[in-house]
Amino acid sequence: MNEKESKVITSRDTDFAQWYTDLCIKAELVDYSSVKGCMIMRPYGYAIWENIQKELDKRFKETGHENVYMPLFIPESLLNKEKDHVEGFAPEVAWVTYGGSEKLPERLCVRPTSETLFCEHYANIVKSYRDLPKLYNQWCSVVRWEKTTRPFLRSREFLWQEGHTVHATAEEAMEETKKMLNIYGDFAEEVLSIPVIRGEKTEKEKFAGAEKTFTIEAMMYNGVALQSGTSHYFGNGFAKAFDMTYLDRENQLQYMYQTSWGISTRIIGAIIMTHGDDHGLVLPPNIAPIKVVIVPIGKNADAVLEKSYEIARGLRAKGIETKIDDSEKSPGFRFAENEMKGIPVRIEIGSRDLEQGTCVLARRDTLEKEVVSLDNVCEEVVRLLLDIQESMLLRAKTRRDAMIHTATTAEEMDHIIEEESGFVLAPWCGNRECEEKIKENYGITSRCIPFDEEVHKEKCVVCQKPAKHMVYWGKQY
Amino acid sequence: MNEKESKVITSRDTDFAQWYTDLCIKAELVDYSSVKGCMIMRPYGYAIWENIQKELDKRFKETGHENVYMPLFIPESLLNKEKDHVEGFAPEVAWVTYGGSEKLPERLCVRPTSETLFCEHYANIVKSYRDLPKLYNQWCSVVRWEKTTRPFLRSREFLWQEGHTVHATAEEAMEETKKMLNIYGDFAEEVLSIPVIRGEKTEKEKFAGAEKTFTIEAMMYNGVALQSGTSHYFGNGFAKAFDMTYLDRENQLQYMYQTSWGISTRIIGAIIMTHGDDHGLVLPPNIAPIKVVIVPIGKNADAVLEKSYEIARGLRAKGIETKIDDSEKSPGFRFAENEMKGIPVRIEIGSRDLEQGTCVLARRDTLEKEVVSLDNVCEEVVRLLLDIQESMLLRAKTRRDAMIHTATTAEEMDHIIEEESGFVLAPWCGNRECEEKIKENYGITSRCIPFDEEVHKEKCVVCQKPAKHMVYWGKQY
Numbered sequence: 040m041n042e043k044e045s046k047v048i049t050s051r052d053t054d055f056a057q058w059y060t061d062l063c064i065k066a067e068l069v070d071y072s073s074v075k076g077c078m079i080m081r082p083y084g085y086a087i088w089e090n091i092q093k094e095l096d097k098r099f100k101e102t103g104h105e106n107v108y109m110p111l112f113i114p115e116s117l118l119n120k121e122k123d124h125v126e127g128f129a130p131e132v133a134w135v136t137y138g139g140s141e142k143l144p145e146r147l148c149v150r151p152t153s154e155t156l157f158c159e160h161y162a163n164i165v166k167s168y169r170d171l172p173k174l175y176n177q178w179c180s181v182v183r184w185e186k187t188t189r190p191f192l193r194s195r196e197f198l199w200q201e202g203h204t205v206h207a208t209a210e211e212a213m214e215e216t217k218k219m220l221n222i223y224g225d226f227a228e229e230v231l232s233i234p235v236i237r238g239e240k241t242e243k244e245k246f247a248g249a250e251k252t253f254t255i256e257a258m259m260y261n262g263v264a265l266q267s268g269t270s271h272y273f274g275n276g277f278a279k280a281f282d283m284t285y286l287d288r289e290n291q292l293q294y295m296y297q298t299s300w301g302i303s304t305r306i307i308g309a310i311i312m313t314h315g316d317d318h319g320l321v322l323p324p325n326i327a328p329i330k331v332v333i334v335p336i337g338k339n340a341d342a343v344l345e346k347s348y349e350i351a352r353g354l355r356a357k358g359i360e361t362k363i364d365d366s367e368k369s370p371g372f373r374f375a376e377n378e379m380k381g382i383p384v385r386i387e388i389g390s391r392d393l394e395q396g397t398c399v400l401a402r403r404d405t406l407e408k409e410v411v412s413l414d415n416v417c418e419e420v421v422r423l424l425l426d427i428q429e430s431m432l433l434r435a436k437t438r439r440d441a442m443i444h445t446a447t448t449a450e451e452m453d454h455i456i457e458e459e460s461g462f463v464l465a466p467w468c469g470n471r472e473c474e475e476k477i478k479e480n481y482g483i484t485s486r487c488i489p490f491d492e493e494v495h496k497e498k499c500v501v502c503q504k505p506a507k508h509m510v511y512w513g514k515q516y
Numbered sequence: 517m518n519e520k521e522s523k524v525i526t527s528r529d530t531d532f533a534q535w536y537t538d539l540c541i542k543a544e545l546v547d548y549s550s551v552k553g554c555m556i557m558r559p560y561g562y563a564i565w566e567n568i569q570k571e572l573d574k575r576f577k578e579t580g581h582e583n584v585y586m587p588l589f590i591p592e593s594l595l596n597k598e599k600d601h602v603e604g605f606a607p608e609v610a611w612v613t614y615g616g617s618e619k620l621p622e623r624l625c626v627r628p629t630s631e632t633l634f635c636e637h638y639a640n641i642v643k644s645y646r647d648l649p650k651l652y653n654q655w656c657s658v659v660r661w662e663k664t665t666r667p668f669l670r671s672r673e674f675l676w677q678e679g680h681t682v683h684a685t686a687e688e689a690m691e692e693t694k695k696m697l698n699i700y701g702d703f704a705e706e707v708l709s710i711p712v713i714r715g716e717k718t719e720k721e722k723f724a725g726a727e728k729t730f731t732i733e734a735m736m737y738n739g740v741a742l743q744s745g746t747s748h749y750f751g752n753g754f755a756k757a758f759d760m761t762y763l764d765r766e767n768q769l770q771y772m773y774q775t776s777w778g779i780s781t782r783i784i785g786a787i788i789m790t791h792g793d794d795h796g797l798v799l800p801p802n803i804a805p806i807k808v809v810i811v812p813i814g815k816n817a818d819a820v821l822e823k824s825y826e827i828a829r830g831l832r833a834k835g836i837e838t839k840i841d842d843s844e845k846s847p848g849f850r851f852a853e854n855e856m857k858g859i860p861v862r863i864e865i866g867s868r869d870l871e872q873g874t875c876v877l878a879r880r881d882t883l884e885k886e887v888v889s890l891d892n893v894c895e896e897v898v899r900l901l902l903d904i905q906e907s908m909l910l911r912a913k914t915r916r917d918a919m920i921h922t923a924t925t926a927e928e929m930d931h932i933i934e935e936e937s938g939f940v941l942a943p944w945c946g947n948r949e950c951e952e953k954i955k956e957n958y959g960i961t962s963r964c965i966p967f968d969e970e971v972h973k974e975k976c977v978v979c980q981k982p983a984k985h986m987v988y989w990g991k992q993y
Contacts, residue, residue, distance in 0.1 A: 072636055073594055074624070077587035079637055082652070085583050106562050110554035111626070111657055111673050112610075117550055130616045133589075135626065137611040138661035138672075147551070149588070149612065149626070159549055160556055175559070179657075180588055184615035195615075196588050 050317050055261045062311060063190040066320045066379050076188040076195035083380060086328035087307055088198060092178060094230050095200065095302065098222050104174040104202060109156040112147035117155045121280040124154060127247020131183045149182040154248065154299055157203035158281035161295065167286040168207050171295065176202040191308035192516050199303035205283065205295040209274065212296035216272040219300040220253040223268035231306070232323040232431035233257050233313050234439055235267060236511055238487030243474055250274040256486045256511065258439045259312035262460030264486050264513040267309050270300035308516070313435050314404070320381030321404055323431050324424040331361040331420055332377045336370045336389035343393055346413070350386065353417040359424070378403060383427050384420055404431050452500050456481045462513040466497035466506030473501035477512060486511040527794050532738045539788060540667040543797045543856050553665040553672035557781070560857060563805035564784055565675060569655060571707050572677065572779065575699050581651040581679060586633040589624035594632045598757040601631060604724020608660045626659040631725065631776055634680035635758035638772065644763040645684050648772065649692070653679040668785035669993050676780035682760065682772040686751065689773035693749040696777040697730040700745035708783070709800040709908035710734050710790050711916055712744060713988055715964030720951055727751040733963045733988065735916045736789035739937030741963050741990040744786050747777035785993070790912050791881070797858030798881055800908050801901040808838040808897055809854045813847045813866035820870055823890070827863065830894040836901070855880060860904050861897055881908050929977050933958045939990040943974035943983030950978035954989060963988040
């Protein structure tokens, strides 16, 4: 196998799952290790995560949130305090039973999520209404003992952020829950060029212990849904279980109201499966660790190399991360390698270009090339990056919308499931039995009740009773 | 207990250990939880850590290092591969034995450090000399099952960074080991105002599995040493255990040479114990999350408040993090609260100041006050912050140097141990027996063999044989 062949990946239309795994490895995002079900995030994959962190952390801090760090371990008795929560998580946690050679008096789970730790802390530090709200977030890794795993999408350990807030009133907590969902939604669309549907999870699909769960749902290239970020409203359920009270202005003890919200490295899977193609990863400029790669072409090309460095300096001065790929490999090989990594813009420049005062700009998203003057190459790159960012969102949205099908009757539902992939938007009466029947019949689950759809006279596609909600249904990762 | 009293901490000269714990809690750096031996890092403590991360990460990236993320777990068989390493760590690791309700076929330890994982990864991804060096780092938490714990200094879980690099030659690896130690040393001095001694650990004190360990050693206010950062040279010991080979330019298989280096949240303990006083924390400006607090004084003071905001805008425009403390509490209470948090500069401004066109600058390190004109308050603050940063280092160095005592004979050694606290600089023959005897006799251990001290005709303070090294000895955290 020569170097070139080693870069080829399965076509996404031939075998989407294999394409995905090939891409993760060949773009050097992740590697496997002897730790089953856990992945190694390699420098390029981790650099994408660092950019995600930077963008989100800025938005969190701008909205008054502060970062903290809670312990990795949760004593079994603490996890057990909220009934629904422990039922949801206990079956999939990793248990520490020994410290050195000594058996522990109580088992500790490796945190699958940290509601219980934040509850205990808030109960401890919040005394009066003056201490509220508390708007905390932490960046950490969590562990869930999954049976089958895939890079980014499902692994036994993954990186994420988890926000946990407490408030004096239900209204304020609900406002926070929605605000954070919209921060996720805006981030996905503005930074990752991923269009998302914002909505509420059904009772059946909500988070263990939450009163309400809101979600952003993205559709991958193959029509499968990826839940890309969630925000939970807890009311005062945990507050009652953990005795989280505060003195209000009238000196009365009240329970706090609570939220949590999280986004994980899973979102990197969404980037890959929304934008990637048979040449590899395609990164939106706003999240790309390297935005421009300059490929000098030809031998004896001191002048070309010099010009390349000049262009790189100009781009970096504008804050555009730029790499020069002057390795000894053939231009075609270098093109392929940088395409695999999804670098948004490639600048090709050779001796003849230099004579003519031009260079070639190749955009990764469409693979189109254009010749531009060397005099204003930096401005052209800025323009092109903006264009790529916007048109990636637009293309993803157009593709997604074409794969959303509305059904108002069982017959239409049958037909869509038979003929199409993607999401079905269909009316639902609100009963769990009908939701479960849809899963049984069609193998799809409710993604969310969208914020922006209303029911009028529609009837539930299962029971024909008046519908309470329009619901997006689909297969999910 | 009123609010004011609740801020009072034990005097550091009365009970240094209690002073330290009081300060950690009252400055709101950490909190305890029901997870024994683990701490909660509260927003203010975590913000200091974020600044440490930002400063170090910049220095790592400037020297060509890339961040990655390795799994949290290490299978027992992988940990066991390097004999010295496993002997050093196995007694203090936490073991995961169950995933959900299923017993694991092999125990997994929660990483105490990640050499073994990096070794396995490097063996996998490095094929030829073209792939070298690999300069990786990760920011994460690690777990060591300590019996007695104290905030920052010793806890069962702590945050750190661990750099792991592989190189083609021993020389290159050794150069990296020293380069990273100097990055730590410069960071401690330039950013944290903590003077450090740079040197080499003795055979007895080096890291489990390393050929050589270099260290930066700081001295706390009470004369006790704190090992503040270490850098290890592994030769190819791990490379042989993990079969880490590469093809050199002559197409011959060679073993890689390896380093690792780390700094942890422990360094926050060093900041506290180097600079703190009876009023609380004292932060060097270069690491302070808030550099200036403005305290408007007096009632009906709209104009004062307006001026405060104007000054804050001016300072923020210069990149100086500024807080306005306009709470309803008394000025004295607010002064004390912000002193507890170690904010480097306080600006006091009242109606009379405003009339006179002046305000008061109070520096946290010396508690001195000066009156400055409102016309150039921002420039005065910039000057003061620089002065504080420098003079904190100078004062810490003067205090430390006064507590370093040189002994050339056993009698001098006896006398120093009897009369003084701090470090002893004494000649040593290089034999482990003499090192152990010093520990037995005096209760102190070797801190390091400093880079900048040479032996001439000194004799070992224990055996009287010719000394090989001058060594710093001391009590340690």
